[in-house]
Amino acid sequence: MAFATVLEAPPRRRPVVRRRNGYLPPPPPPTGGGDGPERDPEPRRPFLDNARLATLFLIGGEIMFFGGLVVAFFVLRIAAPVWPPPDQPRLPVGVTGVNTLVLLSSSVLMIGAVRALARKQPGEVVRRLAWAGALGLVFLAVQGYEWARLVGFGLTVSSGAYGATFYTLIGVHGVHVLGALVWLAVVLMHAALGRYADGPTAGLRACAIYWHFIVALWPILYVAVYLL
Amino acid sequence: MKQNPKRRAGHTGHHELGFVRTYIFSQDHKMIARQFLFMGLFMMIIGGLLALIVRWQLAWPETAVPGLGGILKETNGILEPSTYNMAFTMHATIMIFFVVMPILAGCFGNFCIPLMLGARDMAFPFLNMLSFWTTFTAGLIMLSGFFVPGGHAAAGWTSYAPLSAVPEYTGVNWGQNLWCISLFVMGVGSMMGSINYITTVINMRAPGMKLFRMPLVVWSLFITAILLLLALPVLTSGVAMLLFDRTLGTSWFKPSGGGEPLLWQHLFWYFGHPEVYILILPAMGIASEILPVFCRKPIFGYHAMAFSMIAIAFLSWVVYGHHMFVSGMNPALGMSFMVTTMIIAVPSAIKTFNWLGTLWGGRITFKVPMLNALAFVSMFVIGGLSGIFMASTPVDIYIQDTYFIVAHIHYVVFGGSIFGAFAAIYYWFPKLFGRMTNPFLGHLHFWPTFLFFNLTFFPMHIIGVGGQMRRIYNPMQYEFLQHQQHWNVFITYSALLLGLSQIPFVINFFWSLFAGQKAPMNPWNATTLEWSAPSPPHLNWGARIPTVYRGPYEYSSPESQEDFLPQWQQPSVAAPAERRRH
Numbered sequence: 001m002a003f004a005t006v007l008e009a010p011p012r013r014r015p016v017v018r019r020r021n022g023y024l025p026p027p028p029p030p031t032g033g034g035d036g037p038e039r040d041p042e043p044r045r046p047f048l049d050n051a052r053l054a055t056l057f058l059i060g061g062e063i064m065f066f067g068g069l070v071v072a073f074f075v076l077r078i079a080a081p082v083w084p085p086p087d088q089p090r091l092p093v094g095v096t097g098v099n100t101l102v103l104l105s106s107s108v109l110m111i112g113a114v115r116a117l118a119r120k121q122p123g124e125v126v127r128r129l130a131w132a133g134a135l136g137l138v139f140l141a142v143q144g145y146e147w148a149r150l151v152g153f154g155l156t157v158s159s160g161a162y163g164a165t166f167y168t169l170i171g172v173h174g175v176h177v178l179g180a181l182v183w184l185a186v187v188l189m190h191a192a193l194g195r196y197a198d199g200p201t202a203g204l205r206a207c208a209i210y211w212h213f214i215v216a217l218w219p220i221l222y223v224a225v226y227l228l
Numbered sequence: 229m230k231q232n233p234k235r236r237a238g239h240t241g242h243h244e245l246g247f248v249r250t251y252i253f254s255q256d257h258k259m260i261a262r263q264f265l266f267m268g269l270f271m272m273i274i275g276g277l278l279a280l281i282v283r284w285q286l287a288w289p290e291t292a293v294p295g296l297g298g299i300l301k302e303t304n305g306i307l308e309p310s311t312y313n314m315a316f317t318m319h320a321t322i323m324i325f326f327v328v329m330p331i332l333a334g335c336f337g338n339f340c341i342p343l344m345l346g347a348r349d350m351a352f353p354f355l356n357m358l359s360f361w362t363t364f365t366a367g368l369i370m371l372s373g374f375f376v377p378g379g380h381a382a383a384g385w386t387s388y389a390p391l392s393a394v395p396e397y398t399g400v401n402w403g404q405n406l407w408c409i410s411l412f413v414m415g416v417g418s419m420m421g422s423i424n425y426i427t428t429v430i431n432m433r434a435p436g437m438k439l440f441r442m443p444l445v446v447w448s449l450f451i452t453a454i455l456l457l458l459a460l461p462v463l464t465s466g467v468a469m470l471l472f473d474r475t476l477g478t479s480w481f482k483p484s485g486g487g488e489p490l491l492w493q494h495l496f497w498y499f500g501h502p503e504v505y506i507l508i509l510p511a512m513g514i515a516s517e518i519l520p521v522f523c524r525k526p527i528f529g530y531h532a533m534a535f536s537m538i539a540i541a542f543l544s545w546v547v548y549g550h551h552m553f554v555s556g557m558n559p560a561l562g563m564s565f566m567v568t569t570m571i572i573a574v575p576s577a578i579k580t581f582n583w584l585g586t587l588w589g590g591r592i593t594f595k596v597p598m599l600n601a602l603a604f605v606s607m608f609v610i611g612g613l614s615g616i617f618m619a620s621t622p623v624d625i626y627i628q629d630t631y632f633i634v635a636h637i638h639y640v641v642f643g644g645s646i647f648g649a650f651a652a653i654y655y656w657f658p659k660l661f662g663r664m665t666n667p668f669l670g671h672l673h674f675w676p677t678f679l680f681f682n683l684t685f686f687p688m689h690i691i692g693v694g695g696q697m698r699r700i701y702n703p704m705q706y707e708f709l710q711h712q713q714h715w716n717v718f719i720t721y722s723a724l725l726l727g728l729s730q731i732p733f734v735i736n737f738f739w740s741l742f743a744g745q746k747a748p749m750n751p752w753n754a755t756t757l758e759w760s761a762p763s764p765p766h767l768n769w770g771a772r773i774p775t776v777y778r779g780p781y782e783y784s785s786p787e788s789q790e791d792f793l794p795q796w797q798q799p800s801v802a803a804p805a806e807r808r809r810h
């Protein structure tokens with residue numbers, strides 16, 4: 001049988017060399033741009049739902065945004081003869097370090113919330129989300145308090161590159177934390193209303209991804225602005 | 229498709245939507261596309277008038293500009309240097325951010341992506357609506373700058389610091405601030421749009437629509453969206469810093485406080501070069517779409533076209549330094565930017581040769597969209613070639629900041645993007661509005677536009693090499709420029725005629741909108757999916773989304789009795805069975 005197949009002459013194509021427009025068609029299958037000969041279209045199954053995919057791309061854009069700021073910061077910092085300028089107040093490294101841990105632990109809670117979602121424990125989801133949000137709020141509050149103190153010590157946006165970079169970078173991150181908190185609040189509300197129990201969970205998962213991004217950004221800024 | 233029933237129901241509910249939800253806060257991608265189109269065309273009028281004001285001043289310096297007497301009362305219509313600076317700054321800003329981007333990326337991105345991929349709508353219709361209204365707000369903010377005391381921004385569309393960072397330098401206060409705010413808002417809006425486009429392309433394709441069966445215009449819009457997503461945030465961060473410098477007293481770009489003026493240039497051009505590809509890539513896609521239709525041939529080198537666009541997207545990040553050859557740069561760095569810039573011309577050349585290969589031996593019909601697409605190809609070649617001149621540092625040191633650059637810009641942006649936009653408008657008008665445009669008026673628009681475009685911008689190469697700097701108030705102030713002033717006069721006459729040549733377009737557009745001949749479903753006998761939907765599409769398709777069986781450019785295919793084989797047409801049963809034996 002197999003032998004016969006080998007001996008069988010290759011199937012003859014219809015001689016379809018119709019000349020049109022003075023253009024000789026390429027040997028079939030004609031690829032007017034396409035995937036080659038396989039022809040049975042099948043429904044596609046996306047590897048990630050829309051919400052999470054979009055969040056990943058949002059993060060891509062955000063990275064470029066923060067990239068611009070951080071690179072600009074380093075340009076000014078490296079060009080400065082002494083950094084920090086001797087007559088300016090020092091930044092609160094210790095308090096902010098603890099605050100960093102606060103923010104990081106909110107991310108851990110977020111992971112917990114998504115796990116609870118997978119285990120179908122709606123109550124646990126709400127509790128962990130609420131705690132994550134609360135820690136985010138604590139972070140913001142401490143940041144705000146420290147800002148107020150720094151302003152009191154005389155470090156303002158107009159105190160040269162030092163003040164300008166500090167307030168811009170940290171402030172922009174703070175605004176993002178605030179934005180993420182609003183998103184988190186919406187998700188928390190949905191969770192409390194039981195929307196994720198039966199419906200699609202992509203909203204919560206997308207929010208979690210964004211939250212992790214905002215949290216992960218912070219240690220980088222902390223090291224760049226406070227420690228280096 | 230993963231179209232869940234609830235979503236579908238929401239869509240069929242469209243009939244009952246009121247006026248506001250249908251025409252204003254619409255979430256329908258086709259309506260949003262039309263909104264972007266109208267916004268872009270309206271802004272084009274303003275940008276065009278500003279250009280004519282600039283031209284008047286260059287040809288007949290310090291004479292009253294006709295029609296401006298009522299606005300510039302103190303000077304009786306004569307431009308002052310500050311007003312002149314404002315005019316060219318706002319001309320470029322409006323044209324780039326509020327004409328080309330809304331029309332090409334905004335309108336045709338919205339229109340083509342779902343329709344050509346076989347999706348009912350964008351991945352996030354609400355976000356899509358928000359994106360338009362954010363951009364619209366940005367446009368309003370930008371226009372409001374004309375009415376604040378001190379006038380609008382006047383530091384060039386590139387807004388180099390410290391000129392732009394210190395209000396006292398230009399005497400402009402709120403104008404420049406509004407410029408920053410507007411671009412910031414626009415950045416947010418375009419981010420929403422680009423995320424939406426990317427997600428739609430990745431997740432919402434119809435069954436059978438593989439990545440390499442996507443029409444090239446969708447490829448180009450996809451890559452444009454990626455560039456938008458990654459490039460605009462850099463500008464957004466830059467304008468935020470600039471705004472803080474101006475309003476809060478930070479010193480990012482002000483040397484007095486330890487800032488670095490050159491930093492602005494790096495941020496701006498790191499965005500700026502990808503930006504010019506954002507302006508041109510959709511037009512490239514449009515040309516790749518239209519040429520095969522009107523010469524009834526498959527596109528030449530489909531994969532090469534897609535990959536060269538990907539290559540452009542990668543390379544556009546590493547060439548930005550060619551805008552800064554004379555800004556003070558390590559010579560080794562300048563050298564590397566020179567090399568990368570020359571390399572980026574290679575994928576552009578690949579595309580050009582593929583367009584020529586598509587035309588070669590085709591049965592070309594010179595319909596209006598085709599003429600505009602051909603104009604795109606030929607003008608882009610001229611603009612690309614002058615780009616190569618400027619890419620080489622020794623030459624650029626001489627011609628940088630001259631009218632040669634202005635000629636280059638306009639050959640790529642007007643000759644490229646705007647002709648591409650015209651081609652797209654004529655080509656998709658039947659699908660956008662359900663009516664055909666008038667071919668006579670179309671020709672009456674195209675031919676004078678093409679002629680006067682060249683008469684306007686080609687001589688700029690000559691005066692540029694002759695030494696005329698860009699952005700100067702009065703060329704007659706320089707003795708070495710006086711002998712070529714006749715060119716400036718000539719250019720201004722051509723520019724005025726170029727402006728007049730747009731009148732047939734406006735008439736054609738509105739006349740066809742209301743009284744044009746009703747468009748059939750597939751007026752151009754094209755193969756891509758949007759032509760399988762009724763004109764104008766409602767809910768895109770009826771009950772079933774089309775299935776895709778082949779690539780997008782099967783023209784004159786031997787498999788079909790007609791000379792085209794649409795993507796949605798089921799293959800005859802015999803042919804594939806035979807083929808599967810291989």
Ligand code: HEM
Nearest residue numbers: 504507508550551573612615616618619628629637640641
């Ligand atoms: C073949 C590819 C290209 C090359 C090699 C090239 C090269 C260059 C170079 C070297 C400059 C800087 C000149 C100077 O300021 O001294 C420049 C400026 C410019 N190019 Fe291109 N270019 C290319 C394509 C394009 C395209 C496709 C566009 C837009 C659609 C574009 C838009 C611009 C604009 C707007 C400027 C002026 C920016 C300004 O200073 O205001 N170019 N180009």
Ligand SMILES: [Cu+2]
Nearest residue numbers: 501504548551
């Ligand atoms: Cu460039």
